[in-house]
Amino acid sequence: xxxxxxxxxxxxxxxxxxxxxxxxxxxxxSKAIVCEKSLALLEAAHEKxxxxxxxxxxxxxxENIKLAEKLGITSLPSIVLPDGRVFPGYRDAKSLIxxxxx
Amino acid sequence: xxxxVFIFCCLICLIFPVGTSLGFETKGQDCSKCHTLNQTExxxxxxxxxxxxxxxxxxxxxxxxxxxxxxQSGGKKGIFYVDFSKKHAFLGSLISIAxxxxxxxxxxxxxxxxxxSQIPLQDALVMGDPNAKFKVIVFDDPD
Numbered sequence: 001x002x003x004x005x006x007x008x009x010x011x012x013x014x015x016x017x018x019x020x021x022x023x024x025x026x027x028x029x030s031k032a033i034v035c036e037k038s039l040a041l042l043e044a045a046h047e048k049x050x051x052x053x054x055x056x057x058x059x060x061x062x063e064n065i066k067l068a069e070k071l072g073i074t075s076l077p078s079i080v081l082p083d084g085r086v087f088p089g090y091r092d093a094k095s096l097i098x099x100x101x102x
Numbered sequence: 103x104x105x106x107v108f109i110f111c112c113l114i115c116l117i118f119p120v121g122t123s124l125g126f127e128t129k130g131q132d133c134s135k136c137h138t139l140n141q142t143e144x145x146x147x148x149x150x151x152x153x154x155x156x157x158x159x160x161x162x163x164x165x166x167x168x169x170x171x172x173x174q175s176g177g178k179k180g181i182f183y184v185d186f187s188k189k190h191a192f193l194g195s196l197i198s199i200a201x202x203x204x205x206x207x208x209x210x211x212x213x214x215x216x217x218x219s220q221i222p223l224q225d226a227l228v229m230g231d232p233n234a235k236f237k238v239i240v241f242d243d244p245d
Contacts, residue, residue: 017242
């Protein structure tokens, strides 16, 4: 994603955290990241670094889970394009730009 | 009149069987004239495999000789391919060799389009310029 936004200033990513039930720690981690609204924490989580405890109470993660289930998003990551197409798995900059057109 | 068109189509199909699909293309024949699959028929075929099947859309697949049947079973939506003989079906990915593209995945993304306006973004993590032209939403798990 970093590479894509470096290459293309006209693309922005909105990351919605959706902890899967098979990852028992992901729920707390998601809350911690959302409380701080911190991309750095998300990156740390991906690098398997320990995360601080959530610093707030939030329903955002529960809402994300409900929404993703309603939308039928089952595999992660999944990307949603502006026209509503959903693709499972992350795409590299080139193929993402191909899907977006121009 | 209709009857003779039908007989003509059947003859063409006999002369150029499904296996030699190139025969169709070079002769400029339209497969859908000879082969039809309607909703009821598709349900009848597929309910042997998926008793709760709902057929949402039927179209000719990019691979000659196969229909693409978009359906729902067990709460999940997917693409089933059914051959012209109506004896065989498969679930899986159709790949374009030349383009190295998963055509099934692309079709599914097209058919399963969602309304992006129902995804709230104010609580999402933003990577890049929030005013950028293309807004891509990523659902991700921290683990």
